[in-house]
Amino acid sequence: MAEDKNNLRTPIVCVMGHVDHGKTTLLDQIRGTRIVKGEAGAITQHIGATEVPIDIIVEKCGDKRLADKFIVPGLLFIDTPGHHAFTTLRSRGGSLADLAVVVVDINEGFKPQTIESLNILKRFKTPFIVVTNKIDRIQGWKVHQGESFLSTYKKQTPEVQALFEQKFYDVIGNLYEQGFSADRFDRVTDFQKTLGVIPISGMTGEGIPDVLMILLGLAQRFLESSLHYDINGPGVGTVLEVKEEKGLGTTIDVILYDGTLRKGDTVVIGCLGEPIVTKIRALLKPRELSEIRYESKFQPIPEITAAAGVKISAPDIENALAGAPIISTTPETLNGVIERVKSEIDDVQIQTDVDGVMIKADTIGSLEAMVHEFKKADVQIQKAEVGDVTKRDVMEASTINDPMHSVILAFNVKVNPDAQELLDTTPAVKVFKNDVIYRILDEYQDFVKEQEEELE
Ligand code: GDP
Numbered sequence: 392m393a394e395d396k397n398n399l400r401t402p403i404v405c406v407m408g409h410v411d412h413g414k415t416t417l418l419d420q421i422r423g424t425r426i427v428k429g430e431a432g433a434i435t436q437h438i439g440a441t442e443v444p445i446d447i448i449v450e451k452c453g454d455k456r457l458a459d460k461f462i463v464p465g466l467l468f469i470d471t472p473g474h475h476a477f478t479t480l481r482s483r484g485g486s487l488a489d490l491a492v493v494v495v496d497i498n499e500g501f502k503p504q505t506i507e508s509l510n511i512l513k514r515f516k517t518p519f520i521v522v523t524n525k526i527d528r529i530q531g532w533k534v535h536q537g538e539s540f541l542s543t544y545k546k547q548t549p550e551v552q553a554l555f556e557q558k559f560y561d562v563i564g565n566l567y568e569q570g571f572s573a574d575r576f577d578r579v580t581d582f583q584k585t586l587g588v589i590p591i592s593g594m595t596g597e598g599i600p601d602v603l604m605i606l607l608g609l610a611q612r613f614l615e616s617s618l619h620y621d622i623n624g625p626g627v628g629t630v631l632e633v634k635e636e637k638g639l640g641t642t643i644d645v646i647l648y649d650g651t652l653r654k655g656d657t658v659v660i661g662c663l664g665e666p667i668v669t670k671i672r673a674l675l676k677p678r679e680l681s682e683i684r685y686e687s688k689f690q691p692i693p694e695i696t697a698a699a700g701v702k703i704s705a706p707d708i709e710n711a712l713a714g715a716p717i718i719s720t721t722p723e724t725l726n727g728v729i730e731r732v733k734s735e736i737d738d739v740q741i742q743t744d745v746d747g748v749m750i751k752a753d754t755i756g757s758l759e760a761m762v763h764e765f766k767k768a769d770v771q772i773q774k775a776e777v778g779d780v781t782k783r784d785v786m787e788a789s790t791i792n793d794p795m796h797s798v799i800l801a802f803n804v805k806v807n808p809d810a811q812e813l814l815d816t817t818p819a820v821k822v823f824k825n826d827v828i829y830r831i832l833d834e835y836q837d838f839v840k841e842q843e844e845e846l847e
Contacts, residue, residue, distance in 0.1 A: 399618040400698045401442060401467040402610040403487055403648065405477045407512070408494035409502035413524040414472030416593035417494060421468055421603075436677045437700030438689075439631045439644045441468045448603040452539070463610050463618060466490075466603065467698050469646070471631070474508050475803065475826075478756030479714040480629055480646060483735050486756075487629050487648055489614050490606055491519035497558045497590065498528055501565040503827050509569055510829070511760060518613045520587045520605055521573065523562050527592040529555050537596035540589060541577060559590060576605055582612065620697050625728075626652030626719040630660065631700070633711050638687065641709045642675070642702050645717055652701065652719055653694040659728045660708060661715025661755070663740075663777065666732040667707055668725070675702040712736070712777060714755035740776055746796045747771035748835075749788055751780050753803040757828075761802050764828050768836065771796065780806040780822065785813045788820045795839050797821065800831050 406414045422434065422441045435442040444465040469476055469488065480487035493508050495501065512519050527534050531551040535543040544552065559575070566573040566586060576587035587605055591598030610618070628647035636642045643660070645652075652658070654674050660667040675689035695701045703717075711717075716735050720728040739759045741750075748770060752758035755777060762775050773796065774787070780801050791797045801824040806814070814820060821838065825831045 398620065398622060399463050399615065400620045400648070401465050402463055402489040402606075402614055402618060403440075403480070403646065403698055404466050404468045404490045404492065404606060405480065405486075405488040406468065406472045406492045406494060407474050407477055407504075407508035408472075409496070409499075409504040409508075412494045412496040412499065412502070412505070413593040414494050417492070417522070417524065417591070417599075417602075418468060418470060418472060420593050420596050420599055422470075436679075437467070438675070438677060438702040439470050439646060440700035441470060442466070442699075443468065443603065445607070448600075448607060451537075452600045452604050461607050461611060462615065463607065466606055466610070467700070469631075469700075474504070474511050475754075475757065476631070477508075477511060478760045479631060479754045481714055481756040481759065482627075482629060482648065482716070483738075486515040486517055487646060488517060489617065490609055491517050492602065492606070493519055493521045494524050494593075495521060495562055495565075496525050497523035497562060498525055500561055501569075503830065505565075506569060507827055507829055509571070514760075514763065518582075518609045520576070520589060520602070520609070521562070521566065522589045522591045522598070522602060523559055524591055524593050526555065526590050526597060527595050529558065534592070534595045535597060537599065539600045540591065540598040541601075543597045544590075555590070559588075563588060576601060582609060620649045622651060622696055624650035625724070626650040626656065626658070626695075626697070626717075628652075628697075628717050630711050630713055630715050630717055632713055633708070634702075636689075636702075636704075639673075639675075639689075639704050642704050643708055643711050643717070644700065644702050647695060647697045647699050647701060649697050650719070651694055651696045652703075654691075656719040657721070657725070658703075658705070658717050658719045659725070659732045660711045660717045661732045661736045662710040662712045663736070664710075666729050666736075667711060668729065669705045669707050671703055671705050671719075673704040675704065712755060713753070714757075714777075741772050742774055742776075743772075745771060745773060746791055746793055747773035748796055748798045748800055749773060749784060750775040751778060751784065751799060751801045751804050753777065757802055761800065761828055761831075764832055765800070768832060770835070779804045780810050782807065782809045782813050785810050785817060785820055789817050794819065794821075795842055798823065798835065798838075800835060802826065802828060802831060
């Protein structure tokens with residue numbers, strides 16, 4: 392791991408965008424980043440994330456002197472792509488992701504999840520870049536594996552360049568339609584005013600050095616104040632996933648963004664109801680591929696410091712909630728920490744007596760995003776809760792007399808079989824279910840319009 396400069400932690404980066412536009416391929420390319428056997432450190436694999444140290448980035452960009460110019464130790468890429476991961480990774484009132492990359496297929500342009508990603512980033516005020524992916528698919532494009540964009544661009548024929556320009560500026564046009572002033576990254580002078588767009592191929596690695604460099608630049612320029620962390624302070628993180636692991640039972644994958652966690656630490660973890668108080672049995676990181684002979688994929692470690700991804704094994708964590716906080720504590724601070732964790736969960740969930748719709752979502756973060764979008768559209772909410780749609784939810788919704796409120800809006804969750812059975816015989820209750828928030832909102836608004844027209 393690179394040395395921390397001025398105690399700034401590694402910025403956390405999320406990759407977002409429409410399905411099939413190349414998020415996973417881009418992350419694979421970054422994970423596979425290797426330099427010829429050199430002095431630079433190696434990529435570090437975390438649980439749920441990949442850390443690219445600054446030395447590798449500057450070496451890839453061909454100018455090692457740059458290393459001294461940057462204040463952050465590298466970049467930590469969250470391995471799960473999509474806005475689902477982004478909204479799960481929340482800290483109070485904001486996102487854990489310090490930076491984001493929105494992937495757009497240059498041959499397809501904007502799609503619903505592209506717009507949703509941009510909306511989420513706008514709301515969280517997260518600095519981000521857009522990459523126009525799959526430039527290698529442009530007819531006649533000659534691949535120059537792993538080169539910077541300008542270097543490969545200059546080697547294309549004028550015809551291919553013209554074809555590229557046309558597609559590229561279509562995407563820039565899409566961004567303008569969404570209210571963003573945007574331009575090709577090398578022409579941007581002020582990244583605060585203008586969104587930088589980088590043409591890349593996740594497949595061939597073209598443009599990837601530019602992506603890494605521009606992300607570092609954004610971190611440098613916009614994040615310094617938010618990246619200070621207390622290496623000796625309590626460990627503070629967010630639960631990314633609750634997972635069964637062979638031989639370990641239930642474990643939680645955590646992204647740690649402040650302080651240090653140690654084996655044996657008492658931690659408080661958010662769940663529905665009273666927070667979990669438990670003791671860390673083991674902190675685990677992925678084993679190197681060369682150690683695959685070991686039975687377990689994971690290696691125990693005594694402690695870990697932010698920013699990092701780690702797997703935690705501990706008793707009684709079955710009900711831990713994706714997106715919930717986890718904080719280590721001493722006996723003296725225990726009550727305060729319990730309060731803090733509880734109120735972070737309570738802040739997002741809603742339970743009122745006013746007539747309104749019911750919202751169900753899969754994580755605290757996605758629930759927060761749903762609630763935000765529906766409140767913005769002036770929709771009255773009676774209840775907002777994490778979890779699948781249950782029979783009880785359907786029963787509750789059926790007691791509401793107003794058809795516009797006898798509605799369950801379900802984001803990324805299942806309808807339980809007994810709930811479905813009841814729904815089949817309860818036509819008064821409507822369920823709108825989707826994995827794109829604004830599609831649920833659109834469908835709901837169309838439904839409301841129909842209802843109003845019927846009333847007239
Ligand atoms: P995701 O759903 O956004 O994670 O998209 P994937 O990374 O799974 O990519 C979807 C498809 O596009 C896969 O078949 C990839 O191999 C392909 N793909 C992704 N990036 C590129 C690229 O830069 N060039 C080409 N030619 N294909 C790509």
